[in-house]
Amino acid sequence: MSSVWASRASSSAVHGAANAASLLPLSSLVYQSQAVAPMSEPDLQRLITTSQTRNRKEGVTGLLIYDQGRFVQWLEGPTAGLQRLWQSISGDPRHTGVSVLGEATVPVRFFGANAMALGKRRADGEGRRRRRDEVGLPAELLETLRQSPQTAPSALAKLAVLEHRVADAALRSTEADGERVDVARMSLQGILDGVIVPRLVAKHAGPLLAPLVIDARAAELARLLLTAEPEAAFALINALRADGRSVAQLCAGLFEPTARALGDLWLSDDCSQFDVTQGLGHLQRALRRISIETSSADVPTLPWSIPHAVLVAPSPRESHLLGSVIASEMFWRAGWDVQCEFPDTDEALGQLVHDRWFDVLDLSLSAVFAREHSLPAMAASIRAAHAQSLNPALTVIVDGRVFHDRPSAFAEVGADIGVASAQDIAPSAMHHAKRGKPEDERIRTPLAAG
């Protein structure tokens, strides 16, 4: 094996998987493409065999998924080798419509056990593993890749972790038969799960986010929300939804701008405070309905998770809740463990972060008004939260109109991150949150204390 595979961390080779400590930078690249003609089983086997031979020489590992005429491939390895390979792959006449979904530098191999594994749809009742270099994939994952290809980097990173878990379980179960348990591989899972995946997901998530398009009809929607009968507003929301945008895009491109338009209408004396509150209530209802309707379609149902816990709350004394409702929705859709609360005072907020471990606290101010005058009070709330937090490295995110209008305001309240738009919330949190205590120490209950 070349030095690419060398590991300082462990004496056991683990098929090169344990090169978390390799000194050479590794690159990863994920792309999708269409097969020019359907690939038969022998075609695929030939492709995989050729790929494995050359990948071994280049020190490249990965996963090639083929399903219903589409390829999605994860490649990882030393940058130079990967680039050489990419020259060949991207120009290969067997596929077309090659589009890169993500590129990142990774400090560890995700699919290090294989010079190139082949991922195929898992048949009903079939186990996850077929041959050593084949992975049976659940239909839900393939569906997610088909409908939201931009999620492929994060979905495959999670798949890698899941695969390692399964591999660990298999290794443990063979221990009884006198076979060796590979400890290095087990600890790799911890590294992947706890550190690398969140980082990689955040890296991939950033540039892959769809550009934010503010809907031109937000002002019209705001006016419709002010009428006594909100049905026309709901009809407009439904019509705008029909073009297939995600819930995040809907929140960031429509609901938040509509909330700001409501604020502008109030400022120009076109409506009352009561109208604004009522309009916001309608928006929250619409979001709730969309959330329920799309819950099974949008949210990954696969048995993987990145266990980050977030407390979402309006800043104490903030009466507008839309920001927190949207933030909860964004975190939940990104697979976070979300607790949403409405603390009246800084003491109540402090108690919440004192009683349970949270990686992140998301505090929001009004999505309608830029409440500059509320910033000192929010700063006091954040100080109180830090003083009481069970997690000494609690990451604090703030959102609301003021942080949209004046992005630097987050520093004035002592937050780690200020987000201007709903679609930045979960990726930013994932990027900044520091992990602390292990899962079983995260809840402080009387039972656990005693």
Ligand SMILES: Cc1cc2nc3c(=O)[nH]c(=O)nc-3n(C[C@H](O)[C@H](O)[C@H](O)COP(=O)(O)O)c2cc1C
């Ligand atoms: C979807 C797809 C994925 C491929 N993946 C790899 C790969 O991982 N490694 C590889 O060496 N070749 C891969 N190939 C084949 C290369 O394009 C190329 O045929 C092969 O590397 C031999 O290159 P050469 O003829 O320039 O030596 C892939 C081809 C296709 C269509």
